[in-house]
Amino acid sequence: MECIFCKIIVGEIPAKLIYDRNEVIAFDDINPQAPTHLLIVPKKHFENAGEIAESDAEILAEMFRVAKELAKGRGLSGYRTVFNTGAEAGQSVFHAHLHLIGGRAFGWPPG
């Protein structure tokens, strides 16, 4: 098993889990881009968000519900959720994950 997030899910690589229920876990990003930067990750391996949508769209909905719950728990009045898909878009880990970023103001368009 080469996937780094699969290894986190089975406990082979340590991560501080913020959330672990049903089909989804969340943990702090190792390289945070904002005061809150969490990764919301399906326990089942999918390469990207499109694959989740094609195979089990309810997991995608659960990931966004978890984002809402965690943002609320941290008192964030606004937050950004991002799926990078493909290396050109900045995806570096090919196990789908939703970035939940907040706690500072963000610009648009994104870099």
Ligand code: DGP
């Ligand atoms: P992306 O570039 O969209 O594929 O995001 C991958 C994120 O995963 C990146 O922000 C850094 C994070 N990351 C990579 N390896 C690890 C790790 O071993 N532990 C944790 N907590 N985060 C990781």
